Amino acid sequence: MATIVQFENVGLRYGSGTETLSDISFSLQSGAFYFLTGASGAGKTSLLRLMYLAQRPSRGIIRLFGEDAVVLPRDRLPGFRRRIGVVFQDFRLVPHLSAWDNIALPLHVAGMPVAEINEAVREMLAWVGLADRAEARPATLSGGEQQRVAIARAVIARPELLVADEPTGNVDPEMADRLIHLFGSLGKLGTTVVVATHDLHLLTRLPQAQMMRLDRGRLHDPTGLLRFPTAAA
Numbered sequence: 001m002a003t004i005v006q007f008e009n010v011g012l013r014y015g016s017g018t019e020t021l022s023d024i025s026f027s028l029q030s031g032a033f034y035f036l037t038g039a040s041g042a043g044k045t046s047l048l049r050l051m052y053l054a055q056r057p058s059r060g061i062i063r064l065f066g067e068d069a070v071v072l073p074r075d076r077l078p079g080f081r082r083r084i085g086v087v088f089q090d091f092r093l094v095p096h097l098s099a100w101d102n103i104a105l106p107l108h109v110a111g112m113p114v115a116e117i118n119e120a121v122r123e124m125l126a127w128v129g130l131a132d133r134a135e136a137r138p139a140t141l142s143g144g145e146q147q148r149v150a151i152a153r154a155v156i157a158r159p160e161l162l163v164a165d166e167p168t169g170n171v172d173p174e175m176a177d178r179l180i181h182l183f184g185s186l187g188k189l190g191t192t193v194v195v196a197t198h199d200l201h202l203l204t205r206l207p208q209a210q211m212m213r214l215d216r217g218r219l220h221d222p223t224g225l226l227r228f229p230t231a232a233a
Contacts (some may be wrong), residue, residue: 001029003066004161004192005051010060012046020046021217024060028194030160031187035203036196038214044196045089047214048163051194052084053077065160082109085159085191087167091150093138099149100125100134106157124152127182129175143170151179155186162186164195168202180205 005028012021021043028034038044049055050062053069062069064080072080085106093102100121107117125131128148138146147170154162162183168176176199183193184206195202203211213220 001031003027004030004064006061006063007050008061008063010050010057010062012043012050012055013058019058019217021050021057024219026212026219028161028192030192031190033184033187033193033206033209034195035209035211036194036214037198037200037203037211040198042214043217044214045165048086048165048194048196051161051163052086053081082106082157083160085154085157085162087147087151087154087162087164089165089169091138091146093146093149093153095138098135098137099130099141099145102138102149103152103156106153110157120156124156128152128179144172144175147171148175148179151182155182155191158186158189159191162191162193164193166197167195168197168199173201176202177205184209 005026007024007026010021010024011019013019024047036044036047046055050057051064053064053072056070060070065083069080094105097105103124104117104121107120112120122131125134128151130145130148130152133141133145136145138149141149147167151164151167154164164183167183168179171179180195180202183195187193197203203209
């Protein structure tokens, strides 16, 4: 399998304080599913921000899709970001757009024909259980409904890399299982999926998933499924 994401001795520091992330090294493979776990404040959101190019590291090398993302020119960033789907903790829906139009947005940006967009959005709304809320705007949706719209928007374009920050935090356990299996099905289409969660129950839902655990800004490998290079390597 191709390597989609590679970190080499990455560190992240905000301002002049201590490092939020230290000596992070790992590789993520095409079509694989990874859970990113760790206590609150361990650095999960910061690590995801580095993956979807919202933050540059203080040191180290990050390669995405085979290219050095740290030195990527600004004019190439939009094209790279279109290859990445992101589910944010705070949803970040466009407030004046309906659920339908929020979900359709990545496909419009990609230039997909309207007929194909309509079919894809209709299918996605049904999958996340919001077929009857297509015309609702975010302010009229519950937190769980907004989360499902945000997830549908992130996955509809079948990104090469999907990163999700606590994507099941606002939905009931049944919907959480459904969404995790939706993420898992993307892997069969070649998408690399990284889900940050503190919900240990979810870790049992996809036996094929691998686990990355952050502890105070450093990665640990409790399962042995991921091999993180050492400085000597």
